[in-house]
Amino acid sequence: NAGVTQTPKFQVLKTGQSMTLQCAQDMNHNSMYWYRQDPGMGLRLIYYSASEGTTDKGEVPNGYNVSRLNKREFSLRLESAAPSQTSVYFCASSVRGRVTEAFFGQGTRLTVV
Amino acid sequence: RKEVEQDPGPFNVPEGATVAFNCTYSNSASQSFFWYRQDCRKEPKLLMSVYSSGNEDGRFTAQLNRASQYISLLIRDSKLSDSATYLCVVNSMDSNYQLIWGAGTKLIIKP
Numbered sequence: 280n281a282g283v284t285q286t287p288k289f290q291v292l293k294t295g296q297s298m299t300l301q302c303a304q305d306m307n308h309n310s311m312y313w314y315r316q317d318p319g320m321g322l323r324l325i326y327y328s329a330s331e332g333t334t335d336k337g338e339v340p341n342g343y344n345v346s347r348l349n350k351r352e353f354s355l356r357l358e359s360a361a362p363s364q365t366s367v368y369f370c371a372s373s374v375r376g377r378v379t380e381a382f383f384g385q386g387t388r389l390t391v392v
Numbered sequence: 393r394k395e396v397e398q399d400p401g402p403f404n405v406p407e408g409a410t411v412a413f414n415c416t417y418s419n420s421a422s423q424s425f426f427w428y429r430q431d432c433r434k435e436p437k438l439l440m441s442v443y444s445s446g447n448e449d450g451r452f453t454a455q456l457n458r459a460s461q462y463i464s465l466l467i468r469d470s471k472l473s474d475s476a477t478y479l480c481v482v483n484s485m486d487s488n489y490q491l492i493w494g495a496g497t498k499l500i501i502k503p
Contacts, residue, residue, distance in 0.1 A: 319400065319495055320495050321394075321396065321479070321492075321493035321494050321495045321496070322436070322479075322491075322493040323493075324490060324491075327490065337490070369435055369436075380426075380438045380441075381436075381438075381491060383435035383436055383437070384435060385434070385435050386433075386434075386435055
């Protein structure tokens with residue numbers, strides 16, 4: 280029972296490098312989300328996709344892009360990584376836009392040096 | 393002012409004791425309320441939803457006070473395994489039903 284799968288689990292990037300974080304869910308959920316979590320702060324929404332074919336900005340979208348590849352997959356891309364993007368990134372999914380319960384992936388610990 | 397505020401703790405509590413913590417929210421249009429649990433270096437997981445009349449799940453009791461705009465979580469007969477960070481979450485039509493997260497309250501249960 281995989282649920283939400285994120286890759287990679289850990290990543291170190293140099294400033295200016297790019298990378299894509301992958302996320303896939305097997306629960307047939309319509310909505311998917313990307314969050315970042317920094318020490319002492321709540322989860323902050325980067326982007327979300329209420330349904331296949333749609334994406335919207337969240338609270339902190341600058342420096343990121345997303346792609347809802349299909350119903351299962353939602354990727355997050357850092358085009359030019361900056362030290363301020365050092366964080367733990369979580370992908371989540373839920374049944375529909377009116378969130379009842381969000382299920383999370385295990386997280387990606389990203390360090391930008 | 394943050395939309396959802398929690399005391400960061402840590403709350404250091406002996407095993408078997410009862411502990412309670414609150415969470416305040418600023419948006420009076422908030423409609424749904426949740427408590428999530430997050431273990432160290434792990435993903436958040438839903439602990440329980442919070443209903444208007446209050447609800448209980450085993451040793452855990454959640455309450456909502458709309459007039460004062462806070463929710464609470466009470467843990468009775470605390471176990472070592474209850475050690476975690478507890479995240480308060482709200483959503484509202486104003487925020488397009490997106491979840492707004494508190495920064496969490498850290499709970500440490502000591503033997």
